[in-house]
Amino acid sequence: MRVPVSGVGLGDRAAEVLRGNDLGSMTAAAPRLYPHMWSWDSGLIAVGLARLSVPRAITELRTLLRAQWSTGMIPHIVFSAGDGYFPGPERWGTESAAAAPRTVRTSGICQPPVHALAVRRILDAGRAAGGEIRDQAEAFVRETFGSWLAWHRWLAGARDPDRRGLVEIYHGWESGMDNSPRWDRPYAAVVPGDDLPGFVRTDLHHVGDVHERPTDDEYGRYLWIVEQLRRVRYDDAAARDVVGFRVADVFMSAILAVASDELAGLGDELGRVDDAAELRELAARFRAGVASTVSPTTGLGRDLDRRSGRWIETETVAGFAPLFCGVDDGTQRALFWGERWCGHPALAHPLPPSVSPADPGMRPRTYWRGPVWPIVSWLFGWALERQGDDDGARRLREASLRQLADGDFGEYYEPFTGEPLGSLQQSWTAAVTLDWLAP
Ligand code: 2M8
Helix, strand or coil: CCCCCCCHHHHHHHHHHHHHECCCCEEECECECCCCCCCHHHHHHHHHHHHHCHHHHHHHHHHHCCCCCCCCCCCECCCCCCCCCCCCCCHHHHHHHCCCCCCEEEEECCCCCCCHHHHHHHHHHHHHCCCHHHHHHHHHHHHHHHHHHHHHHHHHHHHCCCCCCCCEEEHHHHHHHCCHHHHHHHHHHHCCCCCCCCCCHHHHHHCCCHHHHCCHHHHHHHHHHHHHHHHHHCCHHHHHCCCCCCCEEEHHHHHHHHEEEHHHHHHHCCCCCCHHHHHHHHHHHHHHHHHCCCCCCCCCEEECCCCCEEECCCCCHHHHHHHHHCCCHHHHHHHCCCCCCCCCCCCCCCCEEEEEEEECCCCCHHHHHHEEHHHHHHHHHHHHHHCCCHHHHHHHHHHHHHHCCCCCCCCCCCCCCCCCCCCCCCCHHHHHHHHHCCC
16 A cells, blocks of 8 residues: 555646647547547546636537547547557448548447536536637537537437337447446346357456456457447437337436536526527436336336336346436435445445445456446436535545545545455546546
């Protein structure tokens, strides 16, 4: 264990990580392991960059928007010139997609829409700075509002065509919680064909222990879905018919609800009355969708496997989607701080692990199957603060800063020992640290 660093030292180190991962107009999610821009990483990275340099935060999101598809979809990876990541642009083959941009190489799926949270942070930081920085931030919001609106409309249209208020995902990667036990059952039905092209993984070279990453069997299924989507050229309507994985994702839906509210607030300021009203309707629709998933037995929100029609009954942090988007009657809040979650006596820090520490299947070192993810703690802190629960937000912030005090910016943390795992210079971890440290 390293000597703990003070708040000032920690902020400097976090800024250093972001500078080290800066590729010019985009920030790599991590050196080596993730040498490109990831969509929801870039949103959270922009939240942190807004504390360092508003213009640089603006550049980050403008780069992301240059990769937006003509349908409105924001792709989950924007490829840099760097290589060493698999699956890279050749494997995705999105140049065959009519809606893909022509000048930037991207993947063909999406990730959670956290971006509006960052846009708001940029505007607030720009206004606090004043002068030219304020003008730049206001111009940025004015110029890009329509693109964010198109993104939310695409999610609400292409991914919730039946208007249930739940975003459907076609790949676990879209949830951002890649190998969460939430996806075990839906993935069990994804059987790679004999014609799945061979593959060599690169991710295993960049972590301390291969058990921290998904298995080869899981990767085969991940790549089979890519193959299915590629064969229909990533066409939205065709994809829905052919894809082997279709799940209504409760946490992504909660994110869409709160982000739509944020965007509606920005719409108000721009005088875009109709757009703001439409976004508030979306927020209400997705909140209702999230509320409709709550399990009468566990009190947790649930994903719905659209192919089998079955609820997914796992005890993961995504089950707190109702708390996150403000449709909790107090039950979830008590559960969150209680002993199956943040109040579990064996935890090194009172923070929500990705899977309940009381679940016997929880795997404390394996990626989205147990570790604590700082960005998840940040998202809950952000949501609680927004709901006026300053005390809850403060508890998450203080515990997170204690977890980060040794100066590594782990991708995820072992919940019982506090050991950082995965990449140790993870950009979004550094970014949320800067936000937590800001006055
Ligand atoms: C992880 O996902 C990528 C695939 O998208 C991977 O494992 O290669 C996830 O943790 C995801 O949520 C995150 O956005 C990405 C980059 O940090 O890494």
